[in-house]
Amino acid sequence: MDSKTIETFFLNVGFKDSDVTYIPCSGLTGQNLVEASSDAALTSWFKGTTLLQAIDKLKVPDRGVSRPVRMCISDVFKGQGSNMCVSGRLETGYVQNGDRLMLLPHGDIVVAKGVTADNGAPGNSFAGDHCTLTISGITDTNDIHIGDFLCDPMKPIPQ
Structure with a gap:
């Protein structure tokens, strides 16, 4: 597959040309992954970085850990x-065991009795994590629904 075909594909699915970098490399031989290739066939036309160098230059997106808690509920059980x-x-935000949270749209206050991130870390979860919270303050599954939000009671989501 040539770079023109790949470029056309990326443009058609919404990428800007300036956001795409092409790096020839081989997973089979390891060429140009960690160390620059010494293969004359590649070095004659490619003067760019290795794949690892390009990955190291990527900017880590702000996950919003310092912002108020916002969690959309996708399952209730x-x-x-x-x-x-x-x-x-x-x-956004950060949740740990014992945190008070507001359930919206109802406005009920619940307490996170247990927090487990899907990556296995117990006791806390950070923005970007998928997590499970064991909560107190609500006892009936009919009082909480998929699509409801949990947020910081001191900085609730405007309604």
Whole structure:
């Protein structure tokens, strides 16, 4: 496949030409992955960086950890005993065991009794993580729905 075909594809799916970098490399031989290739056939026309150097230059996006908590609920279920559990993606902020959160649109206050990020880290979750919260303050699964939001009660989502 030539670079023109790939370029056309990226432009058609919405990428700007200035946001795309082409780096010839080989996963099979390891050529131009970590160290610059010494292959004359490649070095005669390509003077760019290795794949690893290009990855190292990427800017890490701001995940919004310092912003107020915003979590969209994607699942609601009963945990062990009478515990209510919700899961979803933490869009912004940081949640840890014991945090008070506001459930919207109802306005109820709940407490995160247990926080587990899907990456296995217990006790806290950061913006960008998908996590499960065991909450108290709500006992009926009919009081909380998929699509509801949890947020910082001191900085709630404007309604």
